[in-house]
Amino acid sequence: MHLWSKLFLPTLREAPADAEVASHKFLIRAGYVRQLSAGIYSYLFLAQRSMVKITGIVRQEMDKIGQEFYLPALNPREVWEASGRWTVMGENMFRLKDRKGADLCLGMTHEEVMTEIARKELRSYKQLPQIWYQIQTKFRDEPRPKSGLLRVRQFTMKDAYSFDIDAAGLDASYEKHRETYKAIFSRCGLKFVIVKADSGAMGGSGSEEFMVHTDAGEDLIASCEKCGYAANIEKATSKLEAVQDLAPEGDGRPLLVHTPGMKTIDDVAKFLGVSPRNKMKTMAMMAEVKAASASSSHKDGKPVLRPIVVMLRGDHSLSEAKLAAAVGSALPGAEIRPMVEDEIRAVFHSPAGFLGPVGLTRAEGDGQKVATLAKDGKSYSEGVILLVDSALQGRSNLIGGANQEDYHLKNVTPGRDFTPTGYADLRPVEAGETCPECGEGKLTVAKAVEIGHIFKLGYKYSESMGARVLDSNGKEVTPIMGSYGIGIERILTSAIEQNHDEDGFWLPPAIAPFTVVVVVTNVKDAALMEAAKKVAADLEAAGHDVLLDDRDERAGVKFKDADLVGIPYRVNVGRGVAEGKVEVFTRATKEKKEVGMNEVAGSIGSR
């Protein structure tokens, strides 16, 4: 039992001016955390208690499928060079030097270190499968920390890694994690959804994210109420209605039309009397590939530029995440940005506003070929990667820019009038489009926070770092890997986002720092104090974590504080005591009920 009067629980009446989202405001007002620097927080008593409860649940569930390790946060450069990510991680990685001048970094994730162990130690298929996990601090130099604990530079992650002999094994390990994650988040009292996800910088094939719906979230997820399809907007697809193509004009070859001053899609469509759906949008992007210092041929250290032209239907927009995914394998670690004016002129020989795909010097071959070209470092700057959104596949007689001022082209048919480097899904779905799976439901798009992510990594790290085991035939094979993360603080923050009102928040009992706060309305009344101590002791005996508010404060002050700090139940010991009664208050519903002093423990929801 803890006595409030002896604790340091610095609650505030007002939230700091720079806190925007609910969890940030309340974590500070309730005295859970204090900020040290941008994206760096100190966890005080209540936050730490909650964190310990959360990690306890995570550990209990993870121990059913894996083994807990504890790896160093301080990593030597070499292991990150081995996977190629010393360069790829760029500015997001905290880097430092030791006294001898050797490069080190603070771990952002631990594929490298785990794989290093596997590489050195695993020898035989008989040792597989393995699932290794840890709960540890991660460091990421985020470009923009924000929203209190939601996006920070130092945080706690449960990260797990699986090693299997083959794809079927990986499937099994992945499925174990999926089930374990469901158990963990359910026990933590969160309402969550599982969505298909983009694999991002981690590489690999399949991945799913565990998401909590909240407006404080930074992710968008598309879902179908009808069949349950759900995917991150970076990955979500939809079924588009067919568009009626225009009839060819003249001889059917690309036809120059004068469009004076018409730069936007809408202007041109209106001017020519067609729908934007019959137009093509040409987006000029530039990929900057950071020089891969040790492994590649570019020793000058300058980033290599590679133009990427994206064709979209006139009324569609570009998903930069999907573009990055489409280009990712060919240009690892590339940063993609819109071209600047000079670059547009160099590539198109035309001012912006009249850009089009016809006549561009594109890169040879299909997407695969581009990857090859990029890898041997020969043809970086030759030609343009011309990617066409799949919504334009099979379309004909489109209208696009002519690469000269005030002119557009009619009768443009992809594949005939220009040859794409490849087709890819490059646009974000929008709310109201048709579900790609059931073909019936309409998609909704909503904000969410990512609390967990599971990946089928494949061979990326085991291959690049040279992990090998002998199979049952004595043949050397590369183990296949998975990686699985949970953001511990985000369990806390998203629980607050899901459970708050204007007065404060209430955590699910399993992760609350205390399950019950016993409030004595007047500590100078010996009979009340006596009764409160007994009630508190009974609750503790019944397995609750009890906080006794024995401060010499007016009842109103204590009620306000109790409402604020996230404790799901409150027992008021006051005026009812004369009749042997106390009040049980459920924070979530604000319901009060009178119960006999001796029946309190039984009247509070299970913990």
Added chain:
RNA sequence: CGGGGCGUAGCGCAGCCCGGUAGCGCGCCUGCUUUGGGAGCAGGAUGUCGGAGGUUCGAAUCCUCUCGCCCCGACCA
């Protein structure tokens, strides 16, 4: 990194235009009264005005540089 905003007491803010005494509310300390939804009265403490340089007799206030923090866009647990 691009764009916007803010740094004055523990928290929330005013003062800055128009240079001269640093102020308000909450919180904190002491005493008395009060005691079921952030009490009342009386007394009290607390500031490198983010930092550096400059202008000036004089700078929180004007100028320059700088650091920090927050928000909006590209990344991720």
